Amino acid sequence: MLQDQSTAARAIIAEHEAVNANYQPTDQDADYTTGFRKFGYWTLIIGTAVALLTILLVFVI
Structure with missing residues (x-):
């Protein structure tokens, strides 16, 4: 299951890197x-x- 999530995450990252490169x-x-x-x-x-x-008013009053 973790391998599937890792593969999906890598695909998403690769897609975003391709978009940002262009x-x-x-x-x-x-x-x-x-x-x-x-x-x-x-x-x-x-x-x-x-x-x-504000500081001036606080110290003057």
Whole structure:
């Protein structure tokens, strides 16, 4: 039984490796990645500003 599962798993892995070997990134992928990075940077900046303001308010009050 384990041999059958091993054979099936190897076939699935081989299929996925074949699909990934033929993958060609597109301009849409680059746009998505750039947009996601910009969102991440803004989230980091805004989150840091909110945290600093909260700390400032806690220690001032």
